[in-house]
Amino acid sequence: MMTWNKRPTVAADDALDTDHGRLRELGYKQELKRHLSVLSNFSISFTVISVLTGITTLYNTGLAFGGPATMTLGWFVDGAFTMAVGLSMAEICSAFPTSGGLYYWSARLSGDRWAPFASWITGWFNIVGQWAGTASIDFSLAQLIQVIVLLSTGGNNGGGYLASKYVVFAFHAVILLSHAIINSLSITWLSFFGQFAALWNMLGVFVLMIAVPVVATERASAKFVFTHFNTDNSAGIHSHPYIFVLGLLMSQYTLSGYDASAHMVQKSPQTEETKNADRNGPIGIISSIGISLIVGWGYILGITFAVKDIPYLLSPDNDAGGYAIAEVFYLAFKSRYGSGVGGIICLWIVAIAINFCGMGSMTSNSRMTYAFSRDGAMPFSSLWHKVNKLEVPIHAVWLSAFISLCMALPSLGSLVAFQAMASVATTAIYIAYALPILFRVMLARKSFVPGPFNLGRYSVLVGWVAVLWVATITVLFSLPVSYPVTKDTLNYTPVAVGGLFTLVLLSWIISARHWFKGPVTNLGG
Numbered sequence: 001m002m003t004w005n006k007r008p009t010v011a012a013d014d015a016l017d018t019d020h021g022r023l024r025e026l027g028y029k030q031e032l033k034r035h036l037s038v039l040s041n042f043s044i045s046f047t048v049i050s051v052l053t054g055i056t057t058l059y060n061t062g063l064a065f066g067g068p069a070t071m072t073l074g075w076f077v078d079g080a081f082t083m084a085v086g087l088s089m090a091e092i093c094s095a096f097p098t099s100g101g102l103y104y105w106s107a108r109l110s111g112d113r114w115a116p117f118a119s120w121i122t123g124w125f126n127i128v129g130q131w132a133g134t135a136s137i138d139f140s141l142a143q144l145i146q147v148i149v150l151l152s153t154g155g156n157n158g159g160g161y162l163a164s165k166y167v168v169f170a171f172h173a174v175i176l177l178s179h180a181i182i183n184s185l186s187i188t189w190l191s192f193f194g195q196f197a198a199l200w201n202m203l204g205v206f207v208l209m210i211a212v213p214v215v216a217t218e219r220a221s222a223k224f225v226f227t228h229f230n231t232d233n234s235a236g237i238h239s240h241p242y243i244f245v246l247g248l249l250m251s252q253y254t255l256s257g258y259d260a261s262a263h264m265v266q267k268s269p270q271t272e273e274t275k276n277a278d279r280n281g282p283i284g285i286i287s288s289i290g291i292s293l294i295v296g297w298g299y300i301l302g303i304t305f306a307v308k309d310i311p312y313l314l315s316p317d318n319d320a321g322g323y324a325i326a327e328v329f330y331l332a333f334k335s336r337y338g339s340g341v342g343g344i345i346c347l348w349i350v351a352i353a354i355n356f357c358g359m360g361s362m363t364s365n366s367r368m369t370y371a372f373s374r375d376g377a378m379p380f381s382s383l384w385h386k387v388n389k390l391e392v393p394i395h396a397v398w399l400s401a402f403i404s405l406c407m408a409l410p411s412l413g414s415l416v417a418f419q420a421m422a423s424v425a426t427t428a429i430y431i432a433y434a435l436p437i438l439f440r441v442m443l444a445r446k447s448f449v450p451g452p453f454n455l456g457r458y459s460v461l462v463g464w465v466a467v468l469w470v471a472t473i474t475v476l477f478s479l480p481v482s483y484p485v486t487k488d489t490l491n492y493t494p495v496a497v498g499g500l501f502t503l504v505l506l507s508w509i510i511s512a513r514h515w516f517k518g519p520v521t522n523l524g525g
Contacts, residue, residue, distance in 0.1 A: 054254025
């Protein structure tokens with residue numbers, strides 16, 4: 001069962017608090033202010049998970065691959081295994097509360113011999129996955145704004161304006177710029193924005209899950225919502241298990257990003273910015289997953305009860321150009337009031353939530369960049385780990401924005417290639433989640449000393465469940481999503497993830513093994 005152990009207070013002659021003392025035990029001095037309470041820490045992870053973002057962005061995928069049954073039932077399949085991953089991460093976070101998070105955990109759990117390599121591969125998968133996540137979130141917002149503009153100017157069938165791919169890319173750039181500016185502010189402001197964003201996400205879900213089905217003049221039956229399995233897709237896939245598996249991407253993509261709580265409590269700005277990190281970090285991880293499961297399912301139900309004609313919602317010939325949730329909102333209000341303005345307002349509620357999600361995602365990955373560079377793992381590390389007078393890793397923030405911008409460049413050549421970004425972000429991040437858990441259940445099974453939060457005798461069992469689940473989804477999300485497979489329908493996920501693994505491994509063999517020693521201390525002699 002889960003337990004909370006009491007950790008003795010760390011004595012400190014210079015009046016350091018318990019957090020400072022614990023950080024010094026792990027080999028680091030405090031460089032960032034600890035202003036984040038458990039509420040603020042939870043808010044950042046809940047905002048990055050953002051059920052409004054993930055479900056809205058990939059609702060088309062859910063509808064096409066399995067439809068209502070996959071979304072309403074598959075949500076809890078993903079949710080149960082995601083909670084296993086989260087519980088294992090929370091236990092490790094409690095034992096090692098520093099902002100380096102995952103790669104630091106890997107180093108501590110893999111033993112002296114393997115620590116440098118373990119932290120190297122974990123860190124690079126984590127940071128690239130986070131950059132890809134920020135890119136996919138902000139680009140999805142740019143695409144939603146494209147649809148809002150289209151509907152506001154008459155819709156696809158009424159002469160509405162459909163922004164070109166270059167305009168959408170410009171939207172993406174402006175969104176990233178705004179997020180970089182916000183993340184350049186002090187942690188006090190980020191805490192405020194994080195709490196407001198969490199409130200917005202929570203209230204937004206309740207407003208939409210109630211308003212949309214209530215306003216709709218036609219509603220689906222409970223049988224349809226919970227049991228209808230859609231096999232009518234344009235991908236040429238007819239196997240029911242295969243379709244169900246592909247449909248799980250919506251849920252798994254949504255239920256990621258909760259490592260933000262760990263980054264705010266570990267050796268980089270984020271973790272070290274959380275008070276009582278060895279307790280509040282785990283609480284942030286677990287509570288953000290649990291609450292997201294509940295409100296996310298409510299959002300899926302509310303929207304799906306307004307679904308009637310799946311092929312029409314997915315058709316590029318509808319008013320929203322095939323953007324399913326936008327068409328659901330628009331039709332619900334248009335059928336009731338003769339105008340789809342109310343639906344457009346609902347889309348703005350979602351757009352603001354996605355905007356906050358992207359902001360929180362950049363907060364998380366800039367802190368990861370700060371931590372990783374502080375240990376010398378990145379080119380020009382001395383630049384990226386500097387903090388300004390507000391104690392913000394300013395250079396890491398702008399680097400994260402720039403790389404996320406570059407990651408959207410493939411959208412100008414192939415939207416299919418860029419759409420794989422969601423799979424890449426999900427897969428790479430979950431591999432980074434699983435690596436320290438794997439080291440904990442294998443290499444550190446007997447030596448692991450738990451923190452205040454621990455899983456007791458179920459620790460190893462839950463850890464293995466988490467690792468096997470990540471291995472499973474890594475394979476599943478690399479499968480072809482359309483037949484026959486052509487250059488336009490190829491699933492680029494295994495190409496991208498395999499390429500990342502190859503680059504990380506080669507860089508280690510050729511260069512990094514000679515100089516990278518894993519996490520280093522920053523305590524003076």
